[in-house]
Amino acid sequence: MLTENTMERLRILTESAKYDVSCSSSGTVRSGKKGMVGNTVGGLGICHSFADDGRCISLLKVMLTNSCMYDCAYCVNRRSNDIPRATLSVTELVDITMEFYRRNYIEGLFLSSGVVRNPDYTMERLVAIVRKLRTEHRFNGYIHLKSIPGASQELLSQAGLYADRMSVNIEIPKEESLKLLAPEKDHQSVFQPMKLIQQGVLENKEDRRRFHHAPRFVPAGQSTQMIVGATKDTDRDILTMSSMLYGQPTMRRVYYSGYVSVNTYDSRLPVLKQPPLVRENRLYQADWLLRFYQFKVEEIVNDQFPDLDLDIDPKLSWALRHPEAFPVDVNTADYEMLLRVPGLGVKSAMLIVNSRRYGKLSSYDLKKIGVVMKKAKYFITCHELASPLPGTILGVNELRPERLRALLVSPQERKLAEKEQQLTLDFGV
Amino acid sequence: MTVYSFDGTLDGLLTAVFDAFDRHEQPEQLLTTGDALPLFCEQLHEVMTDEVKARRVWTGLEKRLSREALRLISVSGFSELPELFNPLFNYVCKTFRLPPDGKSIERNFADPDVLAVTNIARKVLYEQLRMKQFIRFQKAKDGTYFAVVSPDYNVLPLIIEHFRDRFNDQPWLIYDAKRHYGYYYEGADKPIRVTFEDETTVPFNLADGKLSDDVLSSDDHLMQELWRTYFKAICIRERMNPRKQLKDMPRRYWKYMTEKQGV
Numbered sequence: 072m073l074t075e076n077t078m079e080r081l082r083i084l085t086e087s088a089k090y091d092v093s094c095s096s097s098g099t100v101r102s103g104k105k106g107m108v109g110n111t112v113g114g115l116g117i118c119h120s121f122a123d124d125g126r127c128i129s130l131l132k133v134m135l136t137n138s139c140m141y142d143c144a145y146c147v148n149r150r151s152n153d154i155p156r157a158t159l160s161v162t163e164l165v166d167i168t169m170e171f172y173r174r175n176y177i178e179g180l181f182l183s184s185g186v187v188r189n190p191d192y193t194m195e196r197l198v199a200i201v202r203k204l205r206t207e208h209r210f211n212g213y214i215h216l217k218s219i220p221g222a223s224q225e226l227l228s229q230a231g232l233y234a235d236r237m238s239v240n241i242e243i244p245k246e247e248s249l250k251l252l253a254p255e256k257d258h259q260s261v262f263q264p265m266k267l268i269q270q271g272v273l274e275n276k277e278d279r280r281r282f283h284h285a286p287r288f289v290p291a292g293q294s295t296q297m298i299v300g301a302t303k304d305t306d307r308d309i310l311t312m313s314s315m316l317y318g319q320p321t322m323r324r325v326y327y328s329g330y331v332s333v334n335t336y337d338s339r340l341p342v343l344k345q346p347p348l349v350r351e352n353r354l355y356q357a358d359w360l361l362r363f364y365q366f367k368v369e370e371i372v373n374d375q376f377p378d379l380d381l382d383i384d385p386k387l388s389w390a391l392r393h394p395e396a397f398p399v400d401v402n403t404a405d406y407e408m409l410l411r412v413p414g415l416g417v418k419s420a421m422l423i424v425n426s427r428r429y430g431k432l433s434s435y436d437l438k439k440i441g442v443v444m445k446k447a448k449y450f451i452t453c454h455e456l457a458s459p460l461p462g463t464i465l466g467v468n469e470l471r472p473e474r475l476r477a478l479l480v481s482p483q484e485r486k487l488a489e490k491e492q493q494l495t496l497d498f499g500v
Numbered sequence: 501m502t503v504y505s506f507d508g509t510l511d512g513l514l515t516a517v518f519d520a521f522d523r524h525e526q527p528e529q530l531l532t533t534g535d536a537l538p539l540f541c542e543q544l545h546e547v548m549t550d551e552v553k554a555r556r557v558w559t560g561l562e563k564r565l566s567r568e569a570l571r572l573i574s575v576s577g578f579s580e581l582p583e584l585f586n587p588l589f590n591y592v593c594k595t596f597r598l599p600p601d602g603k604s605i606e607r608n609f610a611d612p613d614v615l616a617v618t619n620i621a622r623k624v625l626y627e628q629l630r631m632k633q634f635i636r637f638q639k640a641k642d643g644t645y646f647a648v649v650s651p652d653y654n655v656l657p658l659i660i661e662h663f664r665d666r667f668n669d670q671p672w673l674i675y676d677a678k679r680h681y682g683y684y685y686e687g688a689d690k691p692i693r694v695t696f697e698d699e700t701t702v703p704f705n706l707a708d709g710k711l712s713d714d715v716l717s718s719d720d721h722l723m724q725e726l727w728r729t730y731f732k733a734i735c736i737r738e739r740m741n742p743r744k745q746l747k748d749m750p751r752r753y754w755k756y757m758t759e760k761q762g763v
């Protein structure tokens with residue numbers, strides 16, 4: 072039974088869970104079944120609300136308990152913190168999930184936990200909750216389960232039968248930085264469970280080929296997250312790790328979480344007046360380039376440019392470093408090359424490829440079909456003779472990249488970026 | 501100039517196409533009944549909506565357009581926007597005028613009519629997504645779940661299958677306060693369209709969607725309070741971004757949303 076008394080604990084455990092940025096309910100399409108509650112819609116999932124910080128609320132993101140025996144420096148729930156601790160019972164968690172779901176508040180549950188007693192003890196409790204949801208309450212909605220580092224293979228294989236997605240957070244891209252901040256962890260403790268989950272998924276695929284009715288194992292794959300700005304690791308360290316992870320067949324999403332100074336007293340950590348949101352955003356843009364725009368990580372960050380340009384997006388940044396690749400003729404260029412044009416997204420590139428089959432496109436046509444020309448116009452040529460718009464536009468090569476860069480940086484973005492850089496200057500002193 | 505007037509329904513529009521081909525003419529403008537006639541109207545033809553004719557036109561379209569294009573056309577019809585009529589009429593006529601081996605114009609977004617219809621369909625699809633996101637149910641004593649909405653476009657028909665599939669074991673009612681009708685699902689079979697003869701007797705408030713206290717189940721207040729608590733707690737104050745919140749969840753949806761309502 073849920074009571075008033077549940078409320079305060081739900082509050083505490085939500086406050087403790089909210090720094091995990093993943094919230095998506097993507098990756099599984101499962102229609103409703105008779106006698107069961109719920110379905111999953113696939114695609115990007117459904118955001119049911121948006122919090123005052125603008126983040127999507129899709130899943131009930133909560134911890135089973137925020138007590139933890141570990142002492143990871145970047146975490147609010149570390150054992151040396153003096154914060155209110157709470158635990159929800161298995162029944163309470165199951166009930167809240169079902170009641171919220173039936174009112175269309177959420178797509179499902181994202182459950183994690185601090186480590187109590189030992190990893191297996193904790194993992195067992197998490198498994199008990201998802202098992203109860205699936206078998207007793209016939210819950211057919213989305214479940215994302217955080218795996219507890221150090222939990223046994225046996226428990227992970229059980230969990231995988233109930234969860235749509237599982238995740239283990241790397242948090243810090245370089246092992247030496249991780250060991251400094253979380254002495255009880257190393258990369259092995261992260262990669263081991265990732266490997267086990269992957270193995271489970273691949274074996275399950277094999278089983279399902281042979282027995283069509285074998286239950287599915289973690290159908291929405293894995294995700295992970297890295298904290299940004301808690302260590303000196305560069306964007307290159309971060310994105311190289313992401314790119315390596317995306318090379319794994321079951322890794323679907325890497326999330327980036329701008330570090331929120333939760334433990335200001337710890338001298339191993341920088342004191343940030345605000346989380347590095349501009350940098351976080353640039354990392355997400357770079358991540359998109361890796362996943363959907365066929366960029367290689369070395370094209371985005373490398374020895375010469377170990378960090379992303381905060382003033383401009385990484386695609387524009389690449390284009391300005393490679394003026395020789397432009398202009399691109401929108402009437403003849405491959406789809407892949409259209410994707411490299413600053414300002415052209417997947418949608419615009421598709422519109423162009425579709426529409427140009429009916430006749431040559433002028434810049435007037437491009438505008439009409441909804442291509443945003445603000446950036447793109449410096450990097451493309453089109454069927455200008457037919458265009459009723461007067462005047463030719465100077466391209467990136469005539470203008471030179473430095474001048475174009477100055478033209479394209481928006482004053483607001485520059486101001487935000489500057490502010491962020493000043494706030495992070497006192498790093499590590 | 502030749503002008504057609506029709507009743508504003510999709511069937512009526514398809515009948516107008518039928519008539520245009522039957523009478524070997526291409527009207528310059530399509531009006532809805534009651535619109536003021538343009539100045540130079542020489543010939544006015546009043547279209548009598550005819551399901552059989554409409555069906556024949558639709559069957560013809562099915563042979564000429566992809567399923568996706570057909571879906572977008574029917575979706576655009578739920579917009580109820582008068583600016584849809586002329587582009588859609590032209591789009592359909594052009595499709596029939598193509599030579600039999602001609603390439604369908606459905607993806608030619610440089611064509612203003614195709615573009616207009618596609619854009620309107622996209623807006624409608626966006627609105628139905630928002631209903632799937634933002635509909636909030638309250639539970640009544642008898643176990644029925646109630647939700648009130650007032651979408652920009654007439655999207656209930658597009659979303660009820662989603663809710664039937666998802667909540668197939670719970671009875672629910674989703675009611676469009678703007679268009680005065682809803683769908684009721686009693687826990688099995690198909691949801692049915694319902695209207696109330698006297699809307700003042702409904703057990704919910706049309707302005708904020710709240711179920712009246714004598715009907716509301718005893719634990720619903722607690723669930724709503726839990727949800728509001730969760731909604732507040734999940735926000736990271738260091739990252740406050742009300743602008744993004746408003747962009748993704750415009751204020752006009754808030755009035756029916758539990759987390760945005762006080763007690």
Ligand code: SF4
Binds near residue numbers: 149
């Ligand atoms: S193990 Fe997890 S919950 Fe515990 S301190 Fe480390 S990050 Fe926080």
